[in-house]
Every structure is written in structure tokens, then in C-alpha cells.
Amino acid sequence: MAGMRAVTDAVVVGSGPNGLAAAVTLARAGLEVTVFEAEETVGGGARTLELGLAPGVEHDICSAVHPLALASPFFAEFDLAARGVDLRVPDVAYAQPMADGPAGIAYRSLGRTAAELGPDGAAWFGLFGPLVENAPMLTELALGDRRSLPAGLLTPTGLGAAVAAASRLFEQGTRAWSARFQGEVAPALFTGVAAHSITTLPSLAGAGTAIMLATLAHASGWPIPVGGSGAIVAALRADLEAHGGRIRTGHPIRAWRELPRARAYLFDTTPATLLEIWGERMAPGVRAALGRFRYGDAAAKVDYVLSGPVPWADPRVGQASTVHVGGTREEMAHAEDLVADGVHAATPLVLFSDPTVADPGRDVAGLRPGWAYTHVPTGSTVDVTGIVTAQIERFAPGFTDVVVSSRCVPAAQMAEHNRNYLGGDIAAGAVSTWGMVARPRPTTDPFAAGIPGVYLCSASVPPGPGVHGMGGHHAARRALAQRFDLPAPSLAPDPAP
Ligand SMILES: Cc1cc2nc3c(=O)[nH]c(=O)nc-3n(C[C@H](O)[C@H](O)[C@H](O)COP(=O)(O)OP(=O)(O)OC[C@H]3O[C@@H](n4cnc5c(N)ncnc54)[C@H](O)[C@@H]3O)c2cc1C
Incomplete structure (x- = not known):
């Protein structure tokens, strides 16, 4: 050149x-x-x-899955919808299957989410109610340049929202994180989102990630683009x-x-x-x-071709944009700790999505893509297909029967198709x-x-x-x-x- x-x-x-x-x-x-x-x-x-x-x-x-594209001020002004990009928002943003009972389901509706969380419904509502009410300002803060303040922040409402977010950040980002909950489902539902940060839990970074993404789940939803x-x-x-x-x-x-x-x-x-x-x-x-x-810890990807929907034990899980497959809060936190220590977890957190749930056109002649990744130590060369498949099978007996084919991209190979993902660090830092x-x-x-x-x-x-x-x-x-x-x-x- x-x-x-x-x-x-x-x-x-x-x-x-x-x-x-x-x-x-x-x-x-x-x-x-x-x-x-x-x-x-x-x-x-x-x-x-x-x-x-x-x-x-x-x-x-x-x-x-694109909660951030839907919330982004850049994409709002660019106007994806007017350009023919159809961001379909399923009623269920994300789900947390549990081994011994009903799953946690984060609906677009905060009220319905709380209603189905049983004894922890009020706690979930209390956690997210004030955040969902102020979602536009919190989004502006989260997607800002970290050097300027959103216009409405220095108003009584804005300051109230900031205090609500900060208090929840310190609650869910520290060892006090289970104090507000009685059962296992609601804390697991929160932890699955926090783990998107690929870091030890509880942590402020994990809590911040969960607060933002879970607030968006109830405010605008977790869409899947058609196509x-x-x-x-x-x-x-x-x-x-x-x-x-x-x-x-x-x-x-x-x-x-x-x-x-x-x-x-x-x-x-x-x-x-x-x-x-x-x-x-x-x-x-x-x-x-x-x-x-x-740079951070890593992800290893598994792409599946499936002959039909995943047979989740709790059928509500099958309506979700994203499924956090990892069990209880303690199981997921332990798995993330292992990754941070350079160890592959035997039952890791797996993030799974079946885009056909929102976009039936992704099914071609009865075959559909299944999208999954799991967290692994940086630079891992391990083919995680077996571990990921087994983890999904735990919560969806019969999953292996719908798997037609698959391929794994180990963390160490992520940079071969995108040099920003050094060692499999998909967060580029x-x-x-x-x-x-x-x-x-x-x-x-x-x-x-x-x-x-x-x-x-x-x-x-x-x-x-x-x-x-x-x-x-x-x-x-x-x-x-x-x-x-x-x-x-x-x-x-x-x-x-
Ligand atoms: C498995 C996986 C799942 C994810 N899931 C989600 C999700 O569901 N929702 C979500 O919002 N985000 C998700 N992310 C994260 C998201 O994809 C990234 O944060 C986002 O793409 C970052 O955008 P970017 O433009 O900064 O960089 P990238 O999208 O990484 O693009 C960087 C580009 O720069 C090119 N490049 C780098 N170096 C050079 C060079 N020297 N010369 C020329 N070209 C170069 C690369 O080839 C690449 O095309 C996921 C990421 C991964 C890997």
C-alpha cells in the first residue's frame, strides 16, 4: 500500500x-x-x-441480541426502523432456568416479572422500579462519554435517579447482594445478567452491567434484528x-x-x-x-444448527431473547471466580439465544441457528462444545437430540476473525x-x-x-x-x- x-x-x-x-x-x-x-x-x-x-x-x-442498539442515542437518530431494520422485541427479554423448579423470567413488563417471582416479586419490583422510571436518563449516563453529564442529571428527579442507581450498585456489587432476596430464583435472574461483564461476582462492574441491561429489559426490551x-x-x-x-x-x-x-x-x-x-x-x-x-477474560463460542426449538424444562424459557444457563447465583459466581483464576468451570455460565423465537425467517427448511458462548480463561484453546451442550442439556433434557451440527471457536481463535478480541476478550478490555x-x-x-x-x-x-x-x-x-x-x-x- x-x-x-x-x-x-x-x-x-x-x-x-x-x-x-x-x-x-x-x-x-x-x-x-x-x-x-x-x-x-x-x-x-x-x-x-x-x-x-x-x-x-x-x-x-x-x-x-441488541438492547444497547435499541437504547443508543446514535441509532435512535440514525433511525434503524426507517431504514428497514426490524428490531423485534420478544415479551421475554431473558430467562434463568433453574435445576429444581420454575425458571426466572424477565418480561418486558416489570409487573409481570415481579408477579411470577413469588416471594421475591416485591424485592425485584423495588430493585428496578425507580430505575425503569428513569431509564432514559440512566441510558444517557451509561452510553455517554464518561466525561459529560446528561442534561437532566442536575435536577431533583435526575439526582434522585442517580442516588437510586448508586445505592443499588453498591447493594448488588458487594457481599450484601443477597440481603433483599428470600429465594434462589430472583438472585439468579440478576446474576445471569451481571455475568455479562466476565468478571468476578459480586463486583461493582458486574452490578453496573446488570443494572443497565436489566433496566433496559423492562424499559425497552432486548430485541433481535430480523435477519x-x-x-x-x-x-x-x-x-x-x-x-x-x-x-x-x-x-x-x-x-x-x-x-x-x-x-x-x-x-x-x-x-x-x-x-x-x-x-x-x-x-x-x-x-x-x-x-x-x-484486557479481560474470554469467551468461547459455539454455533449450532438445531432441528427445532430447545426443549427447556420450563417452556417459558423458550420465549426468551437470551437464556443465561448457569443455575443458581452461587453456581454462577463460583464459575466466574474459576475463570478469573485461570480455570475452566465444569458447569460454566452459558449465554444462549434462539433468534428464531423472534424472527421465524431464521428457520430454513426446519433448521435454525442456535447461538451460544461461555466464559473461559483468556487465551483458552479448549473446544467447549461438550461442556456447553451438557450445560444446556441439564436445563433442557433432550437438547442433544435437536442438535444437528455445531462448531466451536475457542477463545484463542477469536482474534483470527476479529483482531479486537485478543485472547478471546470480547469486551476489548x-x-x-x-x-x-x-x-x-x-x-x-x-x-x-x-x-x-x-x-x-x-x-x-x-x-x-x-x-x-x-x-x-x-x-x-x-x-x-x-x-x-x-x-x-x-x-x-x-x-x-
Ligand atoms: C461471541 C460474542 C457475542 C456478543 N454478543 C453481543 C450481544 O449479543 N449484544 C451486544 O450488544 N454485543 C455483543 N457482543 C459485543 C459486541 O459484538 C462488541 O462489543 C462490538 O461489536 C464492538 O464494536 P466495535 O466496533 O468496537 O468493534 P468490533 O465489532 O470488534 O469491530 C472491530 C473491527 O475492526 C477490524 N480491525 C481491527 N484491527 C484492524 C486493523 N489493524 N486493520 C483493519 N481492520 C481492523 C476488525 O476486523 C473488526 O471488523 C458480543 C461479542 C462476541 C464476540
């Missing part, structure tokens, strides 16, 4: 949801934008592809290309010299990749701080308290890479992992202001000609 040093406005490296959100924001402001993507396919952690396991059956390679996550990528790509943006796939960038000259460079990559590319030109302090960036407040380094401008015009815009910057596009959008807005003196553009769909 030595001959490529022409001048352009902006270059984005990486075409995950954050990279594309950055590119769209810049292109909509009228800039010339080129995206370089290492893989042959666009979309990073939001790709939907056939894997050759069954003709026509498409699998979500990484993300499948898979790739539908979101297709909408972003179409808008980018309609505004003159170009995407070059099959172009891994390894050094700054490979890039065309541009006034702004945005990296939808890990800090490690940024260091590899720009390290020699970075201020030493920034280089050292990014070198200390901590540890989800610790410090990691969520100060990622990627303690500074007033977390998007700045320490070289004028170079920005980090991936899940490694605020607000962190998930398909919300906000890291890319925040970074692009800074680039527009700092490099081009331009305001944030409208992202709304173009009016019909």
Missing part, C-alpha cells in the same frame, strides 16, 4: 459498529471517508454469515456509501505508513493495535498508559470498575491517541462493549470539532427524492 499516501479527509480503521458509526458521522458532515477493514466481510462483531453448517442457515458470528445483526451493519454501510464513503475490505493495517494522508484517523481497534501502528510517534506518557491497558471509568487510560479525553488527529473509537473507549455505535459517534464528533471545526451532522435518513 506504499502508493496510497494521497490526501483525504478522514480514515477509519475497522468496520465494526463503532467504526461504521464514526464513518457515518464523518461522511454525513460532508467529509471524504475511507474505511479499512482487515477481514473480507464488513461489520466486525455484528456480522451474520453462513458457516457451511447447513445450507441457508445464517449465524450471528458475535453479537445477536440477524448483519441487518444493522447493512443499514450503516448503505448510509455511508450513499454519502460517498468507501470501505476497503481485506486491508489489515499494521503501520501508519500504510494509510493515506488524512486530517483525522479513527481506530476501531484495541489500544494494542493502535500502539503497533502509531506507537513510535506517540507521546511517551500516552504510549506507556496505553501499554498498561488491561477488562470490564472492571477502573476499566469502565478510565478506559482506555485516565485522561480528560479518552478518545485522543496522543497524536493530533488520531483517535481511538472502539469498544476500548467509553462507553465500552456492545453494539451501540456510541464510541465511534463520540470520537467522530470530537474529530469534527477539533480537526474540521464542524458541528455534529444530522444522522436522520435522507428524505425521499
